[in-house]
Amino acid sequence: MTRAERLSLASDFATSATTWNAAALRGFCTQRGIAEDREKALWPRGVRSLARDLNEAADERMLRRWQNETPTLYDVLVWRFADNESLRPAVAALARSDLWHPADTLARTGITARRMLRLAGKSGEIRVWLLVLAYSAAVLVWLLDGSAGRRATTSACRAAAMALG
Known part of the structure; x- marks a missing residue:
């Protein structure tokens, strides 16, 4: 299986997942004829590996979107939320799972933050970790945002971008 196929499976899981746990992953794989040993080879850390693949797929879409612009x-933050709108229920389930895996969550989000900053022509470790915090807060706002046009999310993105210069 190619990397692209694995990332596509992660997106497929996300669109159907109501929980992020071993049983949900096993059920997903069973439905697709993926044997347990193959599942472990594809996602050695189970749903934590799958979460990284989901982030990787979203990061790749983001990098492609902005490949010819700075x-x-x-703009990057607002676009990211709009791009992931169809995955909101899965992201909410993943966020609940992330509470039990903070180190993995921070590492995964750190990779995305570095990529976001690089796209915007910014760098620096302090800025990366500030964006991890600001982006994580914005994700929570996005998940709870029921306003027309996701105004609260847009405001959270604006505040994050302003705070990071």
């Missing part, structure tokens, strides 16, 4: 950090 966007502002605000």
Whole structure:
């Protein structure tokens, strides 16, 4: 199986997942004829590996979107939430799972933050970790945002971008 196929499976899981746990992953794989040993080879850390693949797929879409432009950090953040709108229920389930795996979550989000900053022409370790915090807070706002046009999310993105310069 190619990397692209594995990342596509991660997106497929996300669109159907209501929980992020071993049983949900096993059920998903069983439905697709993926044997347990193959599942372990594809995602050695189970749903934590799958979460990394989901982030990787979203990061790749983000990098492709901005490959010929230098966007502002605000533009990157707003676009990322719009791009993942169809995955909101899965992201909510993943966020609950992330509470039990903070180190993995921070590492995964750190990779995305570095990529976001690089797209916006910014760098620096302090800025990366500030964006990890600001982006994580914005994700929570996005998950709870029921306003028309996701105004609260847009405001959270604006505040994050302003705070990071």
